[in-house]
Amino acid sequence: MLAATQIASAINRRKGKVTALVPHYAMSGGTLIALAADEIVMTDHGVLGPVDPQVGQYPVIWDSPEVTNRSLFVIEERIPVMTRHTARNVPLKAVFAAACGFFLSTNVAHTQGQNIIAKSGLIVDLDADKDVVQDNGQIASWKNQVDWKASLFKATRPDGHPTLRPKVESINGHASIIFKKQELLNDDEDAFDRLITGSGYTWFAVVSPGHQITMLKDVCSFFGDLKNGPFYEGFWAGFTDDDVIWAGSRNGRSQQTGNPDNPKVLGTSQLKEGVFYVAAGRMAAGTGDVKIELFVNDPKPAAAGIYPVNPAANSSKMAIGQERDATNHPGRESYIGEMARIMFWERPLNDAEMQGTMNALKAYYGIK
Numbered sequence: 001m002l003a004a005t006q007i008a009s010a011i012n013r014r015k016g017k018v019t020a021l022v023p024h025y026a027m028s029g030g031t032l033i034a035l036a037a038d039e040i041v042m043t044d045h046g047v048l049g050p051v052d053p054q055v056g057q058y059p060v061i062w063d064s065p066e067v068t069n070r071s072l073f074v075i076e077e078r079i080p081v082m083t084r085h086t087a088r089n090v091p092l093k094a095v096f097a098a099a100c101g102f103f104l105s106t107n108v109a110h111t112q113g114q115n116i117i118a119k120s121g122l123i124v125d126l127d128a129d130k131d132v133v134q135d136n137g138q139i140a141s142w143k144n145q146v147d148w149k150a151s152l153f154k155a156t157r158p159d160g161h162p163t164l165r166p167k168v169e170s171i172n173g174h175a176s177i178i179f180k181k182q183e184l185l186n187d188d189e190d191a192f193d194r195l196i197t198g199s200g201y202t203w204f205a206v207v208s209p210g211h212q213i214t215m216l217k218d219v220c221s222f223f224g225d226l227k228n229g230p231f232y233e234g235f236w237a238g239f240t241d242d243d244v245i246w247a248g249s250r251n252g253r254s255q256q257t258g259n260p261d262n263p264k265v266l267g268t269s270q271l272k273e274g275v276f277y278v279a280a281g282r283m284a285a286g287t288g289d290v291k292i293e294l295f296v297n298d299p300k301p302a303a304a305g306i307y308p309v310n311p312a313a314n315s316s317k318m319a320i321g322q323e324r325d326a327t328n329h330p331g332r333e334s335y336i337g338e339m340a341r342i343m344f345w346e347r348p349l350n351d352a353e354m355q356g357t358m359n360a361l362k363a364y365y366g367i368k
Contacts, residue, residue, distance in 0.1 A: 129340075
C-alpha cells in the first residue's frame with residue numbers, strides 16, 4: 001500500500017490531466033492509483049476492488065466513534081492509529097472513505113475536480129440504463145439502484161406511461177426516459193418526509209427540457225413529493241414555460257408559490273430544448289431558516305433562496321415527471337422533456353462532494 005500511495009501522490013502532483021484506464025481489474029493499491037487520476041475510464045467489465053490498508057503485516061482497524069461515524073476523515077501526519085494488535089504512529093497523510101471501502105491520499109481527496117459521486121446519504125438513484133421495465137413499448141416501472149424503502153417508481157394511469165429512448169448519442173450512448181406530461185410514482189407516503197423538516201437534502205438530475213405546454217403558468221415539474229392540499233408541502237423542481245429551471249421547498253404554512261413559506265429558486269437563463277444538463281438542488285440541514293441552492297452544469301450555485309423549515313410539515317409520495325401524486329389533475333403541472341438520471345440524498349452534500357458528483361456525472365454523460 002505504501003508504494004501505491006507514493007504512485008498516487010506522484011499522479012496527484014502532476015499538473016497535466018491524468019486518465020486511468022481499467023480494462024479488467026484494479027484491486028487494492030490499483031484502486032488507490034486509479035482514484036488519484038482526474039478521470040477513470042472503464043470497460044463494461046472493469047472492476048475497482050476494495051482498498052484494504054495495512055500497517056506492516058497488520059490490517060488497520062478503526063475503533064474510534066469519531067472515525068466510524070463519519071464517511072470521510074483525514075489522518076494527519078504522525079497521528080496514533082490503533083490496529084488489531086498494536087498502537088503505533090503511522091507516517092501517512094491520507095483520507096480514508098471508511099463507509100465506502102476505499103482510500104485516497106489527502107491531496108487526492110482535496111484536489112478540485114475529482115470525479116467521484118458521493119455515496120453517503122444517497123437514498124435514490126434512478127438510472128435510465130438500468131432496471132427500466134417496459135410493457136408494449138411504454139415504461140411500467142423504474143427501479144431505484146439504492147437498497148432503500150422507496151424502491152420502485154411505477155406508472156399509475158393508462159395515459160401516464162413515459163417511454164424509453166436507448167443509446168442517446170449526445171449523452172455518450174446512455175439511455176434516457178421521455179416524459180410528455182407523464183409520471184412515475186413511488187407509493188411510500190412517508191419516505192421523503194424528513195428531507196424538508198430538518199435533515200436537508202441534495203438532488204441531481206441529468207435532464208433535457210422540451211417544448212413545454214402550459215397548463216399552469218411556469219409550473220412544469222420534473223419531480224416532486226408535494227402533499228395533495230391544503231398547502232402542498234414538499235420539495236420539487238421544474239421548468240418555466242420557456243425552460244428556465246427552478247427548484248424549491250414548501251413548508252405547509254401557506255399556499256402561494258413563491259412566497260416566503262414556499263420559495264421558488266429561479267435559474268438565470270433559458271435552457272435549450274433537447275440539450276442535456278446536469279442540474280442539482282441543495283437545501284441545508286436545520287430547523288430554522290436554511291438556504292436552498294440551484295446548480296446547472298457548475299458546482300457553483302446559479303441561484304439561492306431562504307426556506308423557513310417547519311418541523312411539522314408532511315410531504316407525500318415522490319413523483320418523477322410531475323410535482324406530486326396529482327390524482328385530481330394528472331399531467332397538469334408536469335413537464336415535457338427527457339431524463340437520463342435522477343438521484344436524491346437525505347442530507348446536503350458539502351461543496352467538495354457537490355463538485356465531485358457534478359464532475360462525475362458530466363464526464364459520464366459527456367456533458368460540457
